[in-house]
Amino acid sequence: xxxxxxxxxxRRVMAVALREFRHTVLTKGFIFGALVMPxxxxxxxxxxxxxxxxxxxxxxxxxxxxxxSGSVERHAREELANDRINAVEFDGKRIKETSLPAPPAGxxxxxxxxxxxxxxxxxxxxxxxxxxxxxxxxxxxxxxxVPPEVLAADPKAADGGAASFTLxxxxxSPPRLTSLIERSVARSIVKARVERAGSDWKSLDAxxxxxxxxxxxxxxxxxxxxxxxxxxxxxxxxFMLLIWVATFTSGNYLLTTTIEExxxxxxxxxxxxxxxxxxxxxxxxxxxxxxxLMVGMYGALGVAGLAFAAMGDLxxxxxxxxxxxxxVMAYAFVAIMxxxxxxxxxxxxxxxxxxxxxxLVLTVPLMLWLPISEQPNGTLAVVTSFIxxxxxxxxxxxxxxxxxxxxxxxxxxxxxxxFAWVGVFLxxxxxxxxxxxxxxxxxxxxxxxxxxxxxx
Amino acid sequence: xxxxxxxxxxxxxxxxxxxxVSGMDLSVAAGSLTGFIGPNGAGKSTTxxxxxxxxxxxxxTVDVLGAxxxxxxxxxxxxxxxxxxxxxxxxxxxxxxxxxxxxxxxHGLRARVRAWLERVQLPEAERKRCQELxxxxxxxxxxxxxxxxxxxxxxxxxPFSGLDPVNARLLNRLIRxxxxxxxxxxxxxxxxxxxxxxxxxxxxxxxxxxxxDASMQEIRARFDPRVVEAEPLDxxxxxxxxxxxxxxxASAHWSPERRAAELALAPGADGQAVMxxxxxxxxxRHVALRRTTLDDVFVELVGEAAPxxxxxxxx
Numbered sequence: 001x002x003x004x005x006x007x008x009x010x011r012r013v014m015a016v017a018l019r020e021f022r023h024t025v026l027t028k029g030f031i032f033g034a035l036v037m038p039x040x041x042x043x044x045x046x047x048x049x050x051x052x053x054x055x056x057x058x059x060x061x062x063x064x065x066x067x068x069s070g071s072v073e074r075h076a077r078e079e080l081a082n083d084r085i086n087a088v089e090f091d092g093k094r095i096k097e098t099s100l101p102a103p104p105a106g107x108x109x110x111x112x113x114x115x116x117x118x119x120x121x122x123x124x125x126x127x128x129x130x131x132x133x134x135x136x137x138x139x140x141x142x143x144x145x146v147p148p149e150v151l152a153a154d155p156k157a158a159d160g161g162a163a164s165f166t167l168x169x170x171x172x173s174p175p176r177l178t179s180l181i182e183r184s185v186a187r188s189i190v191k192a193r194v195e196r197a198g199s200d201w202k203s204l205d206a207x208x209x210x211x212x213x214x215x216x217x218x219x220x221x222x223x224x225x226x227x228x229x230x231x232x233x234x235x236x237x238x239f240m241l242l243i244w245v246a247t248f249t250s251g252n253y254l255l256t257t258t259i260e261e262x263x264x265x266x267x268x269x270x271x272x273x274x275x276x277x278x279x280x281x282x283x284x285x286x287x288x289x290x291x292x293l294m295v296g297m298y299g300a301l302g303v304a305g306l307a308f309a310a311m312g313d314l315x316x317x318x319x320x321x322x323x324x325x326x327x328v329m330a331y332a333f334v335a336i337m338x339x340x341x342x343x344x345x346x347x348x349x350x351x352x353x354x355x356x357x358x359x360l361v362l363t364v365p366l367m368l369w370l371p372i373s374e375q376p377n378g379t380l381a382v383v384t385s386f387i388x389x390x391x392x393x394x395x396x397x398x399x400x401x402x403x404x405x406x407x408x409x410x411x412x413x414x415x416x417x418x419f420a421w422v423g424v425f426l427x428x429x430x431x432x433x434x435x436x437x438x439x440x441x442x443x444x445x446x447x448x449x450x451x452x453x454x455x456x
Numbered sequence: 457x458x459x460x461x462x463x464x465x466x467x468x469x470x471x472x473x474x475x476x477v478s479g480m481d482l483s484v485a486a487g488s489l490t491g492f493i494g495p496n497g498a499g500k501s502t503t504x505x506x507x508x509x510x511x512x513x514x515x516x517t518v519d520v521l522g523a524x525x526x527x528x529x530x531x532x533x534x535x536x537x538x539x540x541x542x543x544x545x546x547x548x549x550x551x552x553x554x555x556x557x558x559x560x561x562x563h564g565l566r567a568r569v570r571a572w573l574e575r576v577q578l579p580e581a582e583r584k585r586c587q588e589l590x591x592x593x594x595x596x597x598x599x600x601x602x603x604x605x606x607x608x609x610x611x612x613x614x615p616f617s618g619l620d621p622v623n624a625r626l627l628n629r630l631i632r633x634x635x636x637x638x639x640x641x642x643x644x645x646x647x648x649x650x651x652x653x654x655x656x657x658x659x660x661x662x663x664x665x666x667x668x669d670a671s672m673q674e675i676r677a678r679f680d681p682r683v684v685e686a687e688p689l690d691x692x693x694x695x696x697x698x699x700x701x702x703x704x705x706a707s708a709h710w711s712p713e714r715r716a717a718e719l720a721l722a723p724g725a726d727g728q729a730v731m732x733x734x735x736x737x738x739x740x741r742h743v744a745l746r747r748t749t750l751d752d753v754f755v756e757l758v759g760e761a762a763p764x765x766x767x768x769x770x771x
Contacts, residue, residue, distance in 0.1 A: 023542075272536065
């Protein structure tokens with residue numbers, strides 16, 4: 001049967017934890033920042049798509065291609081055909097222009113305004129000025145002037161440089177439309193050249209098309225796995241950011257509430273009922289619940305997103321368990337640091353000078369995200385995964401980069417080493433907290449903090 | 457020997473080089489209303505914080521309600537000198553939270569809070585946030601927080617500071633009512649007349665040391681000034697010379713502030729007889745034996761000079 005003294009201590013710790021949790025997650029700031037804001041952002045993206053789809057009017061007009069030879073016309077009609085140019089970005093995806101599928105009947109509309117072009121192919125160079133005048137008057141969307149030398153087998157300009165054609169557009173022409181016409185006319189010229197040279201464009205295009213790649217990773221034990229960019233770089237970053245955001249949001253709340261308790265003088269009232277250690281434990285526990293809520297919420301959304309994108313198999317139960325262990329370690333590091341700093345200072349400005357060195361260490365995984373996830377077993381990754389308090393963040397990057405499994409002993413060692421350091425942080429942080437909560441006046445220097453640790 | 461509600465034995469607390477409390481021996485009797493008095497920085501708050509186990513003594517022992525101070529936390533009510541509230545919490549919620557920390561069961565807590573708010577004439581504050589209250593109202597809420605769990609020992613550090621006379625009187629009455637139920641109250645102040653009004657025992661602390669520990673009755677007897685004040689009807693300062701010749705008067709001097717002669721009694725002289733002789737000597741508006749005040753005792757023991765420094769650390 002539990003000692004009544006222990007039961008009393010546990011009751012106090014739980015009361016503090018419950019208060020901290022309720023007074024954080026039920027505030028407008030948390031509800032807006034952690035819950036409503038992501039929903040608003042998601043809704044904004046969705047709304048943007050709808051706006052682009054429904055509100056922007058289609059681009060309708062005429063494009064003239066001035067080509068004395070007439071050899072570009074057939075190819076330009078093909079390249080600038082309305083069905084083709086509107087299908088290029090069908091469903092927001094850029095589709096290879098040489099293998100355009102026709103948009104299926106009744107399919108969703110693309111998220112860009114439709115382009116409806118009429119084409120003219122004047123041949124007389126004397127018409128150029130009149131065509132330019134039509135551009136100024138708004139009668140033409142674009143004028144492409146194709147000089148004869150650009151169609152030659154060895155296209156050279158008069159000065160010996162590469163021959164070029166001229167595209168004249170109104171000053172307010174949308175960049176996307178200009179670019180589309182430029183690319184289409186350029187391809188039409190190339191096709192015309194190929195035709196003039198007596199070659200078959202389709203065969204040539206097929207020969208020149210760059211093949212897709214399937215990278216297979218072969219491990220030492222003979223297992224073969226497919227390279228996945230999402231799994232290799234984005235997933236580790238996603239996991240690390242999730243833990244980073246959840247722990248630092250809670251840590252920040254812990255810092256500000258501790259400072260607030262000191263500055264509003266409520267600290268001594270609370271300390272008449274609980275010991276500094278019970279208060280610290282309650283606060284760490286309460287904000288751990290806040291952190292778990294955030295990780296659970298965003299993590300579930302992320303996993304659901306992966307499952308939706310048919311990449312659910314990238315997240316194994318084993319990986320989730322390891323994420324949980326490193327999350328606990330990360331939160332412990334951040335929470336202890338924030339609570340002890342909060343107890344030692346009088347306002348947030350003073351806290352910055354004490355938090356900054358630790359923050360610098362903790363931003364290392366963010367800065368080294370790419371090299372660590374590229375080479376999860378490289379020297380850089382191995383060394384940084386044993387530097388506290390960055391241990392859990394680096395290890396999350398490493399274990400989530402599925403292309404190269406991490407040696408089990410390294411995972412076990414990082415967990416043992418990390419939690420040993422959590423113990424050191426807790427020992428020192430608790431001593432600073434015990435002294436700091438009752439201190440007023442100027443904030444301590446790092447040397448004074450060491451003195452507190454020795455004397456408490 | 458009866459064990460006191462609070463027992464301090466050779467307690468010392470240092471902050472750096474400064475000895476805030478030095479070898480303090482103290483026994484507060486159960487059921488007493490004891491006043492801790494002393495100048496600012498004397499060590500009162502440090503002593504109280506050690507009793508509350510908020511800080512630990514460097515040496516010596518602190519025994520509260522027959523137990524370790526930490527174990528007795530739920531049986532103690534504390535109103536600190538530097539007090540505050542969770543500004544955004546509602547009053548009821550704050551009081552329920554404090555009561556929960558002190559081990560009160562949740563059942564019936566809201567009704568108890570409501571009853572206390574009515575008792576301190578603050579029923580309208582029930583649903584308000586703490587930051588919406590005036591300073592005096594906040595102080596009443598803080599007082600409730602220190603007594604809502606019906607503690608056996610109540611420690612009030614400067615409870616009247618910032619209160620207007622009406623609310624000070626209300627608080628005074630509440631403290632007496634609580635004391636009348638047999639609870640032990642320690643009351644710290646540097647305002648002497650408050651201690652004199654409320655306390656049945658006084659502990660005077662100066663520079664970390666206890667320099668007086670006695671009942672008010674003992675203090676009055678021990679520090680009897682043996683002075684007769686005689687205010688002449690015509691207010692003439694020369695009355696002091698005439699009254700100096702009254703039998704039993706050792707010396708007399710004129711007090712311009714009181715517009716009265718202060719007659720120091722000779723050893724063995726009877727105050728009543730001196731007063732009678734003074735009345736016979738000249739027409740007087742007022743004659744009385746001066747009563748011992750804590751102000752006088754304080755000045756005599758501590759001196760009129762300001763304390764050399766504020767209390768060190770947070771003590």
